[in-house]
Amino acid sequence: MSLTSSDRNIYGIQMQTYTNPVYKGYFADPFVWQYQGVYYAIGTGAAEAEGMVDEIADAANVNSNNKCLFPLLRSFDFVNLNYK
Numbered sequence: 001m002s003l004t005s006s007d008r009n010i011y012g013i014q015m016q017t018y019t020n021p022v023y024k025g026y027f028a029d030p031f032v033w034q035y036q037g038v039y040y041a042i043g044t045g046a047a048e049a050e051g052m053v054d055e056i057a058d059a060a061n062v063n064s065n066n067k068c069l070f071p072l073l074r075s076f077d078f079v080n081l082n083y084k
Contacts, residue, residue: 023081027071032078041073041081 027043034040073081
C-alpha cells in the first residue's frame with residue numbers, strides 16, 4: 001500500500017488527508033486496535049510476501065509445507081504504519 005497526503009484547510013484548521021491504500025505491502029483483512037496510546041494492525045497475507053515470513057523450526061503440530069503470514073503493523077499517529 002502507498003501513502004499520499006495533501007494539506008487541507010478546513011475552518012481555519014490545517015489537516016492532512018490521505019488516500020488508500022495506506023500501506024505499500026500486501027495487507028488483507030485488516031484489524032486495528034489501540035493499546036496504551038499505540039495503534040496496532042494485523043492482517044492476513046500469502047507466504048509469498050517477500051521478506052515477511054518467519055520460519056518456525058521444530059514447532060509441534062506445524063506442517064512445514066503450510067506457511068501463513070500475519071503481518072503486524074504499528075503506528076503512533078494512526079497514519080504512518082510500520083512493519084513490526
